[in-house]
Amino acid sequence: MRAIASAPGKVILFGEHAVVFGHPAVAACIDQRTRVEVDVVGSRFTVNGHRLHERYHSYIKTAVDRLWKGDPVRIQTEGGIPSASGTGSSAALTTATVAALHRLQGITDNARLAQDAFMVERVTQGGGSPIDTSVSTAGGAIAIAGKEAPPNVGDPLWDITWEDRAWSVESLAMPGLTVVVGNSGVKGKTDVEVAKVAHNAARNPLVRDTLQDIGSIARDAVPALRTGDWETVGRLMSKQHDCMHMIGVNHPEVQKLVVAVRDAPGTLGAKITGAGGGGSMVAITDNPARAAAVIEAAGGRAFIVRLGGGGATLHAP
Ligand code: MEV
Numbered sequence: 001m002r003a004i005a006s007a008p009g010k011v012i013l014f015g016e017h018a019v020v021f022g023h024p025a026v027a028a029c030i031d032q033r034t035r036v037e038v039d040v041v042g043s044r045f046t047v048n049g050h051r052l053h054e055r056y057h058s059y060i061k062t063a064v065d066r067l068w069k070g071d072p073v074r075i076q077t078e079g080g081i082p083s084a085s086g087t088g089s090s091a092a093l094t095t096a097t098v099a100a101l102h103r104l105q106g107i108t109d110n111a112r113l114a115q116d117a118f119m120v121e122r123v124t125q126g127g128g129s130p131i132d133t134s135v136s137t138a139g140g141a142i143a144i145a146g147k148e149a150p151p152n153v154g155d156p157l158w159d160i161t162w163e164d165r166a167w168s169v170e171s172l173a174m175p176g177l178t179v180v181v182g183n184s185g186v187k188g189k190t191d192v193e194v195a196k197v198a199h200n201a202a203r204n205p206l207v208r209d210t211l212q213d214i215g216s217i218a219r220d221a222v223p224a225l226r227t228g229d230w231e232t233v234g235r236l237m238s239k240q241h242d243c244m245h246m247i248g249v250n251h252p253e254v255q256k257l258v259v260a261v262r263d264a265p266g267t268l269g270a271k272i273t274g275a276g277g278g279g280s281m282v283a284i285t286d287n288p289a290r291a292a293a294v295i296e297a298a299g300g301r302a303f304i305v306r307l308g309g310g311g312a313t314l315h316a317p
Contacts, residue, residue, distance in 0.1 A: 038074075269283070
């Protein structure tokens with residue numbers, strides 16, 4: 001028995017961190033994917049030829065422990081999404097792994113995939129929202145917010161619950177968009193950044209207000225995203241970046257890239273993307289090649305990325 005699935009990475013355009021608290025956010029998937037092949041072999045659990053190990057394969061281990069009751073499986077992974085870069089490598093790996101394990105059990109429901117992939121990420125990581133795993137499942141672009149005040153901007157996809165929290169996820173139709181992602185090369189740790197923001201928010205009303213502002217910026221950005229008003233999108237991205245900087249989820253190496261690219265001709269806006277503490281920034285620009293060159297000259301690794309495309313996909317074994 002064998003199943004093969006792949007799932008994309010993502011870029012968060014608006015609302016990271018705020019979404020953990022139920023404020024609105026928007027993410028789109030990128031054209032970099034992780035592919036996972038699962039074979040039921042009956043001897044021992046392995047990943048890429050090594051014994052399945054909690055430390056080296058934490059997301060896969062959680063997925064197998066929680067979602068697989070059958071004989072041992074041999075898992076092969078393949079993909080080019082840089083880890084800890086803010087572009088959703090762990091969500092892509094988790095979503096593809098869960099999709100393959102589901103397939104082996106005859107489950108093909110995307111709402112269940114999104115819920116289980118979030119459960120695996122949350123258990124492994126200890127915090128966060130379903131934004132990454134939901135966009136990796138759905139593909140295209142999504143809007144997400146706490147269930148008590150859903151985004152109301154597109155077709156409802158699913159609700160995701162965790163303990164006493166619930167988020168509503170909707171698809172967001174927007175015209176094609178190419179962005180430039182600049183990876184600082186500094187590995188950011190999502191769990192550390194999420195815990196830091198939660199700690200600060202619990203103690204400091206200014207942090208709570210700023211998270212609310214980030215959510216309002218995401219809500220304001222939706223009409224501009226839907227109509228392709230990229231100047232407004234860019235302005236709001238830069239505004240959100242400044243909020244993120246204020247609550248300390250930036251990193252000097254990422255800031256260097258943001259500052260450099262903001263001054264480049266054609267740039268409409270730029271912000272840190274993902275959890276921060278390192279990782280990547282994203283720029284919206286009339287001149288992607290120029291922005292990419294500026295990012296590389298400032299010490300980053302640039303990727304020109306087309307947003308959208310397919311979500312979790314099963315492949316013929
Ligand atoms: C990480 O890609 C996005 C965060 O908002 C955490 C989360 O929502 O899971 C920082």
